[in-house]
């Protein structure tokens with residue numbers, strides 16, 4: 001069975017061809033990240049325009065690499081949400097047109113569920129497990145059993161990836177923040193700064209806006225202490241231009257220690273809550289997905305702490321952590337084989353929750 005996956009939920013335009021459930025025949029991604037970098041974050045209009053420009057090329061390249069012709073496709077799986085409405089519309093409209101023209105079944109897929117499903121390409125899905133989703137827009141813990149998904153908790157403010165991105169901006173490290181923070185954190189002292197663990201009523205909820213603000217205050221304090229007469233209040237987050245001019249002057253040692261301390265705290269909070277959720281649901285498997293799970297510190301600590309509690313932690317291969325269409329195809333075929341179908345009236349849902 002040949003599945004074509006289409007992913008356009010944010011800044012990437014991606015198509016992949018999956019044979020059966022396990023064999024990736026092609027996985028093509030065109031990223032518009034370079035176009036957003038000067039703005040310090042994703043600009044939705046630029047993202048959707050890029051998807052529109054790229055989708056046809058990416059589709060043809062994916063088919064060419066897989067040596068597959070359009071009539072060979074048995075199923076089209078497309079990201080229906082959550083994500084940016086303009087980008088989502090490009091993928092869904094393209095998928096619907098293709099499905100109609102070629103008379104191939106169509107299936108709308110949840111992007112977050114697809115991130116977790118990336119783990120099950122060439123690996124068996126555990127009978128029941130806790131899912132940790134850590135991406136640029138979402139952070140959640142969910143319980144999965146027999147294909148049923150129950151949400152245990154999610155972030156009440158910023159997502160984990162968003163926190164990496166915002167802290168990198170505050171430290172003057174550019175966008176996206178995750179990879180650069182991970183890189184400079186290697187040379188920093190993770191104990192240099194301590195952050196208060198956020199308290200949540202639901203033990204499986206997350207909050208990352210407090211640590212971001214604490215870091216902003218530390219940066220302001222540093223600035224104020226070093227240059228008396230030029231108080232930290234000039235460092236407002238909204239004043240992008242002035243802020244980046246000052247922040248580039250932060251000493252490398254400060255940036256490294258702050259990045260290491262931030263990463264250490266976020267990883268610790270993620271790991272503790274995930275293992276508490278596993279213990280609460282009495283499961284021995286944890287499945288992780290989303291861009292932040294490329295982070296080697298998260299991988300190392302979660303694996304190590306999981307092992308100590310008898311929990312097996314499953315991460316997708318590195319090439320499948322960021323947005324891609326192979327994971328969409330994988331989730332699509334799984335649902336299709338369970339009898340799920342979408343109609344031509346399929347619409348996008350920018351806020352599509354997991355498990356629906």
Ligand code: KG4
Nearest residue numbers: 135136137161176178179291292295322323
């Ligand atoms: O899942 P993803 O590719 O896109 C969304 O669906 O949001 O995640 C992107 C996020 C960005 O916030 C990026 O900074 C973060 O993943 N990220 C990382 C790393 N690589 C990417 N965060 C921490 N460490 C990394 N190595």
Ligand code: ZN
Nearest residue numbers: 135290291323
């Ligand atoms: Zn994603």
